[in-house]
Each structure stands twice: as structure tokens, then as C-alpha cells.
């Protein structure tokens with residue numbers, strides 16, 4: 442059984458096939474309207490969502506299936522203190538597939554360990570959001586026609602922006618991709634993303650504090666919201682919240698075919714005047730979410746005809762140590778899940794760097 446916890450759980454060939462299927466669903470929706478008859482999707486959302494939850498539910502209903510779930514932790518027994526492990530052990534008896542969003546990083550890993558049905562990570566804290574990445578990749582393929590050779594700029598909150606982390610991981614597998622990271626010092630990319638997906642692979646990457654200085658180089662500009670809900674200090678959030686605002690004036694500095702993306706919701710970081718620019722792709726991007734999630738549900742339920750065979754990538758076995766270190770990330774699932782052992786993987790042998798198995802925070 443396959444889960445989708447990290448975008449790298451899917452090979453590039455599988456992602457290409459998912460986009461093909463999503464395109465076919467868009468062109469021929471009737472062909473797919475009964476493929477999930479009698480199947481049930483559970484949407485377990487411990488954090489707010491508009492696009493991800495509703496597009497998952499729309500996806501399953503459009504495939505002829507059914508949906509159950511909750512849209513806030515307080516309307517579930519999590520409010521009484523039930524663990525993720527126990528919740529999933531119950532829900533996999535009620536549903537055939539689960540999409541879950543949780544504020545704690547690594548929560549979907551715990552869910553997958555206790556599930557007899559596929560688990561889809563619909564966002565875990567400031568860590569990963571792989572189904573947003575499928576939507577993003579579908580948008581890039583539609584707009585640019587390729588993934589190789591693109592210069593992609595990420596602007597805003599690169600520290601807590603889980604969609605950024607997943608999209609960088611995904612794009613790092615294509616050829617000649619250049620990353621341009623635009624953020625204030627305080628909101629730079631976390632070490633695990635920079636090391637694992639950029640430095641270890643020797644990919645080209647530049648950092649800039651100014652959007653105007655680099656916008657002219659970009660094929661894709663991925664704007665992000667400053668993630669208020671992840672800040673410990675409200676003052677810090679208010680200081681940083683309007684760091685970048687994409688305006689019609691700034692768009693004049695960009696290439697005529699640059700594609701502007703945003704996972705949404707936006708707060709103030711793209712002026713509404715940009716919405717009418719033909720390079721603004723963010724609403725299209727959100728709409729693709731329904732179709733790519735239809736394809737993903739079909740895939741994880743084994744319902745894609747002639748699906749590409751899964752070939753596990755060759756990866757060096759990582760040593761895991763249990764109980765030796767304690768994760769210091771307050772957003773890690775180890776801080777709340779009962780009796781979950783502390784586990785760290787050796788991600789960099791040369792420099793003896795261990796990272797938490799759940800949230801990838803470096804050990805003290």
C-alpha cells in the first residue's frame with residue numbers, strides 16, 4: 442500500500458502520469474464519474490483549509506465516491522485528547538483513503554504507521570504539502586510546457602511555507618533548474634530543505650532580499666503568504682507581514698511569459714491589480730487541484746489503468762537512532778503524541794548531522 446507523505450514518495454514518471462490522467466479527467470469528466478463508486482474518502486482537517494479540503498471532497502464526489510470527516514480539531518475527539526495514532530486506527534475502519542492536515546510536523550508519518558488504508562498528507566505544520574505540489578507541477582507543465590531548464594523564484598515566507606519546501610523537493614529532480622530565494626533574513630529556507638534538495642545535489646541557487654532585483658530573471662515566480670499561524674511572536678509577524686507585495690509596476694520588470702503562482706490564500710502579497718495580467722496563474726492553479734487530486738485518489742486506490750510501475754529510487758540507507766536525542770521543534774508531532782519514540786536519522790555522515798525522523802529538525 443502506498444501513502445503520500447512527501448512529494449518524493451512519487452517518482453517523476455508517476456507525477457507525469459498523474460498529470461496526464463488529470464488532463465484526461467478535465468477533458469472527459471463523464472468517463473471518470475463512477476470509478477470510485479462505494480469508496481469513501483475521510484478528510485481529517487485539524488487546521489483550517491478552503492482549497493485543499495474542498496477540492497479533495499469535490500474530487501471524490503466527482504469520481505462517484507463518498508466523503509466523511511471533520512474540518513476542525515475541536516469537532517473531533519482530538520479535543521478530548523485522542524492521539525493521531527488512535528484516531529487513524531478508528532478511521533481506517535470507516536474509509537478507504539484518508540487526506541489529513543495537521544499542525545504538527547510529521548503527524549502523517551504517525552498516521553501512516555497506524556493505517557490500513559492510504560494516507561495523504563494535506564499539509565503538516567510548516568513542513569510539507571505534497572498535494573499542493575502536484576497542483577503546482579500541473580500548472581507549470583501547462584504554462585511552461587516543461588520542468589527542465591526553468592529559473593523559479595520563491596518569494597516571501599520560505600521558512601514556514603510548506604508548499605515551498607515540497608515544490609523545491611519536487612523541482613530538484615529535474616535538469617538545469619535554478620532556484621532564486623527571495624525572503625527577509627528571518628524567513629529563509631530551513632536547513633533541511635536547503636541541504637537535502639539544493640546543496641547535496643549541487644543545484645544553482647541564489648538568495649536575494651529584493652524582488653525587484655531578480656524578477657527579470659524568472660520563468661516562474663512563486664509568491665507566498667507570511668504564515669501568521671506559525672509565528673511565536675505576533676510583533677515579529679506584524680514586522681514582516683508586508684515584506685513583499687507584487688504590484689502591476691513590479692510586473693513590468695518581469696519577462697513577458699513569466700508565470701505568477703501562489704498556493705493561496707493570499708493576504709496582501711499580490712495586489713488585485715495583478716489578477717488581470719495574463720501571467721497571473723494562481724486561480725487556474727487552484728482549479729487544477731480538483732483534477733490532480735482526482736487522479737491521486739485513483740492512483741492510491743489502484744484504479745489508474747496502465748499506471749506506470751513504481752520503481753523505488755536507489756537511496757543510501759540512513760542510520761536511525763532511537764531515544765538518544767530529543768527533538769527541540771515545538772511543532773514536531775513528538776511533542777504531543779503519546780509514547781512516540783524520539784527517532785533521528787543520520788542525514789549527513791561526513792558532518793555527523795542527525796535530523797528528527799518526523800519533522801527533520803537538526804538535533805541540538
Ligand code: CP
Pocket residue numbers: 489490491492493494564573704705706
Ligand atoms: N493552498 C492551500 O493549501 O490552501 P488551503 O489552506 O485553503 O487548503
